Amino acid sequence: MANTMQFDLVSPERSLASLEATAVQLPGADGDMTAMPDHAPTITTLRPGLLKVQAPEGSSEYLVTGGFAQINGDGLSVLAEKAIPVAEVTRSHLDDLIAEARASHDAAKASDDQTIVDDAAKLLADMEALGAHMSL
């Protein structure tokens, strides 16, 4: 079994990473998951969150929002609408995300569907927790 797999992280504006990784933790829409080599082929959408990449050369983290990941046996491609290396994330990035989450939460509150409200509330809480986690 191969120890590594090809990992690509691309955003519309540029390609951020293309390397051999041992494991990648993704913020899937239905919950976090970790992809390792020979993972079953999967396509999942992403919620905004942290993407953690472990590679033989060391690990790295990215803040990703919106997009999806395509996993097949020998590789993983993450297509994110916005992807920023964690080192470059500033408070204002996060504020934007929180503002966005709050806006969608407010919009959801207007609707009757409880699940949408819950989802939006969770997203908002996630975003705030993320800020605390990164100690920004």
Place this chain on the structure above:
Amino acid sequence: MPNLKDLKNRIESVKSTRKITKAMQMVAAAKLRRAQESAEASRPYAERFNAVMAGLAASVGGSDSAPKLLRGTGSDDVHLLVVMTAERGLCGGFNSNIAKLARQKADELRAKGKTVKVLTVGKKGRDALKRDFSDLFVGHVDLSEVKRIGYTNAQDIAKDVLSRFDASEFDVATIFYSKFVNVVTQIPTAQQVIPASFEDEAAGDDSGAVFDYEPSEEAILADLLPKGVATAIFSALLENGASEQGARMSAMDNATRNAGEMIDKLTIQFNRSRQAVITNELIEIISGAEAL
């Protein structure tokens, strides 16, 4: 025959024109490189995105539960033409070629009795279409303040288009832009974005792998289709950016060359006139001397 002073002024004026066109050409060349780089940087995303979408669309597409953005509204009576052009002129036939293609399409659709709406991106396209279609304009996106096209610009346009779609303002959306081939060739292109079509990229890429979908295929598709519109618009904007600079570069190259030819011609004329004047003076002197 124009007098010497006039000729001299004329030559000076053409020379300064040549300086301007030369400078514009060089600026365009520098910008072209940047534009080409960003167009290339965006390509991996667009390609993968389309490959995944093609796979999804193929598996969900036929069913009735497919999202409206893929299936269409069931009619094609109202067309939205999104005409993307540059904010500036002086780039050869770039803007007018796109406008011409859009105009053709609009006339064709109207001849068939369809309703046409026009959304313009970029000032020049708006100006070009204003005379014939000003009553069809539904909106305008101004990018003149934007230094470097980013994905957010595309998202804003996509949001605008999608909200109109949700409000059932149109059935089919087509974007018009210019595809960049090389500095001298740019192809005006029409691409339908709603309902989405992925035939070009379909098949082959996924090599038959069966994917698990999380959440369901339909949910993913519903999530991704709006992004597909933004992605298509983003690539079109970048292609347009590169095409614009390419077109401007070759137009300015031509202009510089023409100015050079003009200067040569005027210089010859100037020298001839100068000689004629000298000859005239000599004749006057000589005939004056002979008369004594």
